[in-house]
Amino acid sequence: MEEASTVSAARGVDTGRLRTGLNAEAHRIVYDQYLPPVDGAEHCGGLIEELGFISEVDRAHLVMLVERGIVDAAPVAALLRAIDALRADGFAPVQARPMPRGVYLAYESHLVAELGDDVGGVLHTGRSRNDLNATTARLRARRHAGSLLEAVRHLATVLLDRAAAYRTVTMPAYTHGQPAVPITYGHYLTGVASAVVRGLRDLLDAARELDVNPLGAGAVGGTSVPVDPVRTGELLGFATAARNSVDAVASRDFGLRLLSAAGVLGVVAARVARDLTFWTVEENPLLRLADDLVGSSSMMPQKRNPFLLEHIQGRATASLGAFTAAASAMVTAPYTNAIAVTGDALRHVWPGMRATVDVVVLLRLVVAGAEPDAHRMLRRAVDGYTSATYLAERLVATGVPFRTAHHLVGRAVADALEAGAPLAAAAAAPEIAAAAPDDGDANWLSPTAVAAACAYGAGPGGDSTERAIGELHGELDALSAELTGRTRRWAEGAALLDAAARAAAA
Structure with missing residues (x-):
């Protein structure tokens, strides 16, 4: 019974084959989309975000208006206090208002209703919804x-x-x-x-x-x-x-x-x-x-x-x-x-x-x-005859035209594949043997050695990658x-x- 309950508790995390749950960041990205919104919370979140941007612009605009002497300090102070109260309350009074002419005018009308025309009415001095919207769009972006x-x-x-x-x-x-x-x-x-x-x-x-x-x-x-x-x-x-x-x-x-x-x-x-x-x-x-x-x-x-x-x-x-x-x-x-x-x-x-x-x-x-x-990566490089191009280029270094070298190596690879032999066997063919270096290095055709040799053209060799x-x-x-x-x-x-x-x- 204890074993069964342990398996039950771990179900969804320990599947037997997998012993851990999904990475938390990945889980949020992949699965949070399936969580249902709570009674319009998604809409409210977007509205609150937009009102947050509007109020931020308003605060800057009001500070500028009073600093420039365009509007008296008293109405600006009252507006700033009212805006701060709205922000602290999650703009609840604005959300409760009808919005027949859009979010901003509902927000402004609340301030006017609360503070009066003489105070709330100065908020939009020297401004339009057009430049306000252009600004909030940049803040959101x-x-x-x-x-x-x-x-x-x-x-x-x-x-x-x-x-x-x-x-x-x-x-x-x-x-x-x-x-x-x-x-x-x-x-x-x-x-x-x-x-x-x-x-x-x-x-x-x-x-x-x-x-x-x-x-x-x-x-x-x-x-x-x-x-x-x-x-x-x-x-x-x-x-x-x-x-x-x-x-x-x-x-x-x-x-x-x-x-x-x-x-x-x-x-x-x-x-x-x-x-x-x-x-x-x-x-x-x-x-x-x-x-x-x-x-x-x-x-x-x-x-x-x-x-x-x-x-x-x-x-x-x-x-x-x-x-x-x-x-x-x-x-x-x-x-x-x-x-x-x-x-x-x-x-x-x-x-x-x-x-x-x-x-x-x-x-x-x-x-x-x-x-x-x-190990498997290297094995695939070997089994895939990936050093063949380098072999052809070695022939070119001995004076063989590239297209001729390409043909010779291609034919040797086909023979090696048919015989189940490695590329080194193909390189031993008489017409290709001249490509081998003089230092007697038996591993000169290993993919690791070839990768190291490809130091030109931003290849992996030399210090190119570093x-x-x-x-x-x-x-x-x-x-x-x-x-x-x-x-x-x-x-x-x-x-x-x-x-x-x-x-x-x-």
């Missing part, structure tokens, strides 16, 4: 972009760490699904890291518009009120102010650029997942994933399913679909403020970016938890410093705003 940028930075770090750890583990590179030439697993991971670091750079470039403050642009033509976008930008963590009021309210290019960069990264992740799927097949596994990165079968007790790789592939192009949907919504809108752009287009951006974060996190977990089988890892670390450090600088500016702006708002509310 900043949050999503920050999560994605950090996830990509972390993936790049893990790739480079694993590349260094496995830089001497010989394996075959594959073309058309067939063993091609010898490389190392570290060399492969360095190649993937190159693409991921480029992806990080592309995302940082795509997010540059998020550093531009559109406040002050008004409905589309600015305002005669002497507002100070530089000051509100400083309080909200922006780097610069918009240079043109039309562009400030019309453009949501950052959404398309972020989705485009995320889409390219997703394609890279899907292709890597395809490789890792191929290399974890049970018939000839080159990699083994940790138990907390695989799933079991509900029926077949022997299974270890690398199903996270399927989730990577399945979600990898969500950002591309989001790009298509967002661009399609924008394409018929005029170049001014338009609901199709501010609402219909942007609503596709957030889930597209969240899906890319999930893909990047899952790929990082798999790369970190994938253990190469060095040098590439070092250079990529340098690029990653520079990009990380840029990312840190942006997030620090955002945090410093928030702290500056808190201090200024407290002083103005006193």
